[in-house]
Amino acid sequence: MSGKAHLTIDRIRCDGHGLCAELLPELVGLDDWGYPIVAPGPIPGHLLAHAQNAVTACPVLALALKRADKPAR
């Protein structure tokens, strides 16, 4: 996995468990209700492994890595 990868969130699936913010605080913050706010732009290369871990850890499979050019919403 290299190049322009983005984190995307399926907002309907996301229940605000917050593991993504726990595992990837560099790119994911939480709003006042515990739902993730993802930093805009592609994932820097040195964080790709952590991003993959966060995707794997999401209990509802809402977080995904996309190589497309559409940024995370």
Next chain:
Amino acid sequence: MIRQRLLAGPDPMRGPEGLASHVQRLGHPPSIGSALIDVVESSGLTGRGGAAFPVGAKWRSIARRHAGQPFVVVNGAEGEPQSMKDRVLMTARPHLVLDGAMLAARALRTSRIAVVIGESHRAALASMAAALAERPERELRQARIVIAPARYVAGESSALVHFVGSGIARPTTRPPSMHEAGVDGRPTLVQNVESLAHVALIARFGAGWFGAGTVLITAVGAGAAPGVLEVELGTSVREVFEAAGGGSRPTRAILLGGYFGAWVGAGQAWDLPLDPVALRDRGLTLGCGVVGFLHDAGCGVCETARIMRYLASESSAQCGPCFFGLRALADATARIGERGSNTEDLARLHRWSQEVAGRGACRHPDGAVMFLRSALAVFAEEFANHPPHWRAEPSQPRRIA
């Protein structure tokens, strides 16, 4: 300038125009199949449901798919509470809408049509059902009417597609886009009833005849009652105000585009052209054509609090940032209205309205915070200095929460 095209003919307030009168007045729509896509494209017609997307380009992108016969969803849900133009059109000119639906189906080489009508629009429903029963064309004989729940978000196009396909009126996560896989997994066209009625006339009279085109406007707060006007695109806000009957009190702010739109101070608004592209260039929207006038005794904070409460209650509760965020924003706005200004709530309104944007599966939260941000700008003074329990109209107290 007032220009009657969709509403030309018998007085629209006298009820539905039947098929005989419709055909006598306008003739039958021409049978030109998919060649209509070029005509619609060169007319420059944009969607009248709110997004103002070019209609011809949308049809072309669906015609290009090869995933079975497309589905045509005729959108008469009209969930925007202040808008009346779709139901007026469906009630008065049902055959114009059906002509457009049939022409769209023929252009996309399909016979699958669903006509979605909001459940509270009873006159429109009766008129459309009666009109459908009069039509001999194969596409229209097979068309079904789907009654949509009276929810704001039910008119959102992915929610509409979801509802027609499954009976659940909730937005879905995209992609896939409905152009690729909508109702029954088919490429799906969702088109507002007014857009289709314009197509019915463009097919008859040509792209050149269309010119700038007309648009249906619902004027609220001018004159005695809300009214639906048909005006040429580019008509100014002032002309609409005057045509709608004007007002006996000075106007202080104008809500352009309805609950998904934005407040504009009256001074800046009067000369604005009602044209989706010109408004978009100014960071505004015509939305579904609602123009609301707030007179000088109205309170911008209280009016905004009331609308935010409504928008929060209309979240389909699927996405956390929308469900919790809009509720919190409505609460904070109401607190300022009820208990007076406080810097904490004001700071929260600014921060949350930035954070919530873009974080739902559909655009409902985006529209709501765009509306709120315009209120914070136009009524900045009132948000900062709102006294506790201040009522815009003391004779008509209104409880917000």
